[in-house]
Amino acid sequence: MSDNTDLLIEKLVASHRAVTPFSPAPILLLSVMLLSAVAALFVLPLGIRTEWGAAALLKTGTLLLLTLTMLNLTLQLSGPQQVNWRQARGFWLLLLLSIGFLMGFTLQAPALSVSQATGVPSFWGCVSWVGFMGGGALLVLLRMFRRARPAQRQRLALALSCCAALLAASIYSLHCTVDAVSYLLTAYLLAVMLIVLSGWLCSRQLWHW
Structure with missing residues (x-):
């Protein structure tokens, strides 16, 4: 009788073991590292482009800094507490660096009209590649953050969407040889907007409690 009781107690303890707290930082870091490796493959x-002028370096640097900014924002929004923006110094620093790089890229980038940018042969290839890889990365990030309890789920979903899209755009910029602002604001932005829209729609089915 006592053996059966002990066995029953052990089963109950095993089935009601405390849930490990959700730690967004290591999960996000591991996810981004794995996604970056897959996208690079x-x-x-x-x-990979062989010529790296000032405009090319500033373009890729801008995308990487924006990715880091969104990663920091994701960490800020992944918890149930309200974000204290005055203490989010890392986020503001990264944002300022991103703006600085973007301004430098604007000054160094060659002139190209919007019609010329949309007529570049690689335009839809860029949109497709970034959209496909960013969409896959978004699904992975949403899966990894399924246990998060954000105070505002739409904001977290948008941050994760931007992370996925900008990560894919950063990797693709290693190949892309079009270093015009108009191309960045058409091909890249279109792909990012599609991924962000998908993330917003997915967020309506997540994090209900």
């Missing part, structure tokens, strides 16, 4: 067949 997909961009290698396209080829």
